[in-house]
Amino acid sequence: MSNTKRKSGLGQLLIPLVALGILLLFNLIRDPGFYSIGIAVNNSGNKVLTGNVISIIDSASELAIIAMGMTLVTAACGGQDISVGAVGTIAGSIFVQTLKACSAINIGTVLLAILACCAVAILFKAFNGVLVAVFRIQPMIATLILYSCGRSIAYWIVGSATPQIDSPIISAMGMTIPGVPVPTPIFGVVLVGLILTVIFKFTNLRLYTESVGVNQGAARLNGINPIAIKLLSFVILGMCVAAAGVIGTCRMGQVSHKTLLIDIEMDAILAVAIGGNNLGGGRFKISGSILGAYIIQMLTTTLLAMRVDPVNIKAYKAVVIIIIVMAGSPVVKAKLAQLWQRIRPETASAAIGKGVN
Amino acid sequence: MKKLFALVLALMLCASLAIVAHADEPIKVGIINLDPAESGYREANVNDLHAVFTAENGYDARFVTAPTADLQLQAANTFITEGVDYILVSAAETTGWDETLEAAKEAGIGVFLFDRMIDCDPELYTAAVVSDMRNEGVTAVAWLESLGLEEYKVLHIQGQLGSAAQIGRSEPLQEKCEADEKWTMVREGTGGDSWDPNEARKIAEAAINAGEDFNIVYAENDGMAQGVVAALDASGITHGVNGDVIVMGFDCNKWALRELLAGNWNYDGQCSPFQAALIDQMIKTLQAGGEIEGLNELKQIINEEKGFDARTITEEDIATYGLGE
Numbered sequence: 001m002s003n004t005k006r007k008s009g010l011g012q013l014l015i016p017l018v019a020l021g022i023l024l025l026f027n028l029i030r031d032p033g034f035y036s037i038g039i040a041v042n043n044s045g046n047k048v049l050t051g052n053v054i055s056i057i058d059s060a061s062e063l064a065i066i067a068m069g070m071t072l073v074t075a076a077c078g079g080q081d082i083s084v085g086a087v088g089t090i091a092g093s094i095f096v097q098t099l100k101a102c103s104a105i106n107i108g109t110v111l112l113a114i115l116a117c118c119a120v121a122i123l124f125k126a127f128n129g130v131l132v133a134v135f136r137i138q139p140m141i142a143t144l145i146l147y148s149c150g151r152s153i154a155y156w157i158v159g160s161a162t163p164q165i166d167s168p169i170i171s172a173m174g175m176t177i178p179g180v181p182v183p184t185p186i187f188g189v190v191l192v193g194l195i196l197t198v199i200f201k202f203t204n205l206r207l208y209t210e211s212v213g214v215n216q217g218a219a220r221l222n223g224i225n226p227i228a229i230k231l232l233s234f235v236i237l238g239m240c241v242a243a244a245g246v247i248g249t250c251r252m253g254q255v256s257h258k259t260l261l262i263d264i265e266m267d268a269i270l271a272v273a274i275g276g277n278n279l280g281g282g283r284f285k286i287s288g289s290i291l292g293a294y295i296i297q298m299l300t301t302t303l304l305a306m307r308v309d310p311v312n313i314k315a316y317k318a319v320v321i322i323i324i325v326m327a328g329s330p331v332v333k334a335k336l337a338q339l340w341q342r343i344r345p346e347t348a349s350a351a352i353g354k355g356v357n
Numbered sequence: 358m359k360k361l362f363a364l365v366l367a368l369m370l371c372a373s374l375a376i377v378a379h380a381d382e383p384i385k386v387g388i389i390n391l392d393p394a395e396s397g398y399r400e401a402n403v404n405d406l407h408a409v410f411t412a413e414n415g416y417d418a419r420f421v422t423a424p425t426a427d428l429q430l431q432a433a434n435t436f437i438t439e440g441v442d443y444i445l446v447s448a449a450e451t452t453g454w455d456e457t458l459e460a461a462k463e464a465g466i467g468v469f470l471f472d473r474m475i476d477c478d479p480e481l482y483t484a485a486v487v488s489d490m491r492n493e494g495v496t497a498v499a500w501l502e503s504l505g506l507e508e509y510k511v512l513h514i515q516g517q518l519g520s521a522a523q524i525g526r527s528e529p530l531q532e533k534c535e536a537d538e539k540w541t542m543v544r545e546g547t548g549g550d551s552w553d554p555n556e557a558r559k560i561a562e563a564a565i566n567a568g569e570d571f572n573i574v575y576a577e578n579d580g581m582a583q584g585v586v587a588a589l590d591a592s593g594i595t596h597g598v599n600g601d602v603i604v605m606g607f608d609c610n611k612w613a614l615r616e617l618l619a620g621n622w623n624y625d626g627q628c629s630p631f632q633a634a635l636i637d638q639m640i641k642t643l644q645a646g647g648e649i650e651g652l653n654e655l656k657q658i659i660n661e662e663k664g665f666d667a668r669t670i671t672e673e674d675i676a677t678y679g680l681g682e
Contacts, residue, residue, distance in 0.1 A: 033568075040593025043600060043621060048593040052566055058591065059562070155394055160681075162397070162554060162580050164612045175591055183591065252554055252587050256580070257394065259555040304566040310546065310559060 012276035015328040016291045019274070023298050027305075034305060039181060044171065047181045052301055054183065060297035061185035062088075062244040065192050066264060067271035067289040069233075069240030075213045076233040077132050078281030079139025080269045084241050085261040086150020087124045091117040091245030092255040093157040096165055105167035114246060121245065122238035124150075129234030133227045147265070154257040162254045174250030185247045189290075192243055196236075196286060209233060213281035267296055274324055295324070383417035384644060386410055387436030388445045392424040395551050396580055397610040401680045402447070402472060402630035409633035424550055426450040433457045437464050443483075443640055447472040449550075450519045458482060467643065471632040473521040474655070484639055484649055485657045486632040490525020493626045496664045497605060498529045500624055501573065504603070509540040512564055514557045514576040514585060515547040522628070523547075526577045526607060543571040548581045557584030565592050573603045579613035582606030582622065597621040598667050609665065611679030617667040618675065627662040627678055 027034040037051040066084050073081050098113035099105055124146060131142035173184055200206045211219040212226045219226055244264070249255045273279055274295055275288025299320055303313050326332055388410065393403040403422065410418035419441070421432040426449045436444050437460050444466055448454060451474060458481035461468050470485035501509065513530060516523035534540040546560035557576060564571060565588060574589075574596070576582035582604055589596050589604075596602040598620035606613055607626040616622045635658060639649050652658060665674060 038593075041595070042590045042593045043595050043597060044590065048591065050593045055562065055566060055592070160394075160397075160400055166612070171590070174587075251591075252558065252584065254554065254580075254583070256551075256554050258551050259553045262555070301566050304563040305568070307567045310563050 012285050013288055013291065015276055015324065016274050016288055016295060019324045019327075020291065020295050020298070023295065023302060027302055031305070034302075042175075044168075044178075046176050046178050048176050048183070049181045052305060056294065056297050056301045058183040058185055059301070060293050061183075061189050062248055062261060063264060063267050063271060063297065064189045064290050064293040065240050065244045065247075066237075066261075066268045067275075067293045068192060068196055068286050069237030070268045071272050071275070071277055071284050071286050071289040072209060072233040073139070073237050074269075074272050074277060074279055075281055075284035076209045076230045077139050078213060078279075079132070080265075080272070080279065081125070081128055081143045081234070081237060082140055082265045082269075083124075083128060083143040083146035083150055084237070084244075084268055085264045086146050086148075086154070087121055087238070088241045088245035088248065088261040088264070089151055089154040089255065089257050090124060090157065091121040091242040092249035092260055093154040093257065094120045095246050095249055096163050096255045097157055099165050100163065105165065105169055107169065110169050110173070114242075117246060118239055118242040121242035122235050125234045125238030125241065126231065129231040132234070133230035151257050154255070154260075158255060158257065162256045164254045165249075166253055170250050170253055174247065174253065185251070188243055188247050192240060193286075193290070199236075205229075205232070210283050214283070267293075270321060271296055274321070274328070276328055296321075383412065383415055384443065384640060385417045385419075385441040386443045386445060386640070387419050387432070387439075387441040388421065389429050389432050389436075390420065390422045390447050391449060392422050392551070395424070396578055396608065397612075397681045398578065398608040398628060398630050402632075405631050406445075406633045409637050414637065424449065426453055430454070430457055433461070437461050437466060440464070441466060443467045443469060445469045445471055445636060446475070448475050448521075449517070451476040451521050451524070452519075455481065467640070469636050469639070471636060472630070474657075479654070479656045482656065483643075484636075484652055485655065486635045486660070487521070487657055488628050488660050488662055490522050490628075491528065492525075492659075493607060493628060493662060493664075494526040494529035496662075497526070497575070497607070497624065497626050498533050500664055500666065501575075501603070501605070502533075506572070507539070509534075509537075509573055510543050510571045511540065511573045511575050512543055512561065512569075512571040512585070513545045514560060514574070514581045515545065516552045516577040516581075517550045518547050522607075523577060526626075530575055543569050548576075548578075548584070552578045552581055554580040554584035554587075557581035558588045561585040561588035562592075565589075565594070572601060573605070575605050577607055579606040579608045579610045579625065582613070583616075586616075586621065597623060608680065609678050610681050611675055612681070614665065614670060614675040614679045617665060617670045618672070620667055623667045624664060626664045629660040629662055630680065632660065 034052050037049060037053060039047055040050050042048050070080060094117040095113045098116045099109060102109040128143050128146065131137045132139050176183055208224050208229050211224060212229045216226045244261060248260050271292030272289045274292035275285060277284045277288055299317055300313060303316050308316055388406055390403055391399055393400045410416045423429045423432055429449055433444060434457060444461055454475045455477050458468055458477060462481055468482040470482055470487065472487060474485060474487055511534065515527055534542045544564045548556045574582065574585045576585055586596060586604060589602060594602055596604050604622040605624040606622060607628055609625050609627045613625050617625055642649060
């Protein structure tokens with residue numbers, strides 16, 4: 001049983017891994033210097049790692065974190081939350097306002113601010129969760145509310161254009177900790193990933209979430225409360241969103257309510273899809289979504305390195321993404337499986353199983 | 358005869374009453390501004406207007422803040438229909454105002470431009486209280502030239518395209534880059550309608566990722582300069598007085614001037630957001646039947662502005678010229 005499960009899991013990751021491999025190869029042929037990594041000293045006197053690879057892993061941090069939470073909501077509810085960017089901005093605003101209300105910025109007040117913004121983000125996400133789980137409103141409609149008004153709420157919270165927070169702790173959180181050349185946001189991704197891994201390791205949340213996603217009625221009959229599971233997925237997404245909001249705010253040392261985490265909801269959904277997860281809910285693989293996030297960022301950075309105008313990047317990205325998503329579609333998969341069967345008849349049975357699944 | 362005399366007297370009384378009543382009535386003004394959330398500059402500007410055009414000061418003021426030209430025009434047309442006495446505008450775009458301003462003129466409404474000029478016949482407005490944006494650009498470019506660098510490789514972050522501030526600050530730099538072979542424009546991008554720091558950061562990241570070599574960042578407001586600086590810090594590129602890259606901003610927010618004082622930036626160009634008091638004076642003069650004096654051929658009154666150098670700025674400068682907190 002465990003053997004077949006692992007096989008089907010790898011199958012899910014096949015397309016994103018191949019896509020990543022092609023991107024890596026493409027850049028290697030285009031310009032091997034793309035992968036060069038250096039060390040430099042910035043204005044604060046900190047050593048920082050430089051190079052496109054570091055830039056990709058660093059810039060994708062917020063997206064990777066939100067994609068993790070989005071995977072869970074997708075699996076449990078069979079729909080997506082499109083208000084992650086807006087609520088992330090609210091979280092960032094709360095973070096800034098809490099620090100401004102405190103007399104000084106030190107480890108204690110920063111922790112307090114993180115707690116405060118986590119609480120608020122969870123509250124907002126729980127609001128979405130109640131609409132989806134209790135009132136059974138379609139997730140996209142339910143989250144459209146905060147998607148449209150979230151950024152205005154963020155502006156009310158901060159009450160000014162771009163409030164600044166200036167402190168060594170903030171820049172350590174958004175860029176690099178003195179003495180550690182690796183960008184701090186990367187540790188944020190690792191931390192959130194670890195927390196989720198521990199949760200899945202020691203609870204039955206994965207099983208419960210998948211069963212609610214696959215068949216809500218059957219799950220209920222087996223003693224699982226679908227409302228609680230769905231709400232919980234939104235609460236976890238809330239934590240992820242708060243983490244992304246804090247990272248985004250610390251990067252700039254300010255919160256800009258109009259553009260912090262802008263368009264990240266679409267990229268996050270895309271990351272979930274590229275990761276081979278079914279957007280209709282059910283079984284999921286968070287590692288796939290994380291891979292998806294890095295693929296999206298790698299695509300952006302590759303295009304930038306090719307000096308494509310940032311304004312036109314979305315169009316180029318769209319073309320590549322269509323190809324990746326098409327390659328992962330059931331129809332194409334079945335066709336590929338047929339093709340495989342013709343070439344290697346003896347291994348056909350496993351491949352067909354994959355294609356139908 | 359007696360009756361006629363009485364009638365005339367009564368009429369005169371009515372007329373004088375009406376005049377007295379009219380003098381007591383607040384002056385109706387419609388103020389069209391940009392979104393205060395745009396920048397520290399705009400916030401200071403909106404607050405300044407709110408502080409001057411108050412009921413205590415004899416005004417019945419209506420405020421509209423709209424980020425785009427079409428919303429602003431809508432607001433102006435509403436004000437004309439409602440019949441205000443004066444309209445004050447800081448235009449999102451320099452063109453497209455002729456029809457609306459003509460309608461205002463026909464309705465006998467006085468129009469004051471503040472902060473940003475509009476590209477139209479000066480007959481269509483009463484006066485303009487503006488910054489000489491072009492002069493801000495010229496001053497900044499002259500300062501840059503005075504450094505006597507061997508090469509000028511510029512990363513240019515523009516503001517809202519088409520706005521007077523963007524055009525005024527961009528053109529002197531663009532002209533210099535075309536005229537002087539030592540000056541090259543490495544990359545040009547815009548922070549968009551909201552002069553956005555995040556957009557500016559993305560442009561800088563794009564330039565860094567593409568391996569482009571630049572030694573000057575010319576950002577058309579403070580927030581965008583800070584966005585670029587965040588990208589520089591993340592990539593280990595030094596900046597400021599002792600750094601590899603020269604950082605320039607505009608607006609003179611207090612926090613930005615502090616960056617200058619700390620040596621992280623090199624230059625900040627002033628742009629005064631305080632026009633309300635001057636306009637108030639002019640309206641009061643007009644109401645008293647006087648005429649506005651001291652206007653140039655474009656009917657402008659120019660706010661005086663300067664630029665600050667990180668090597669010479671003082672705490673006192675920050676207290677005097679800095680905006681915000």
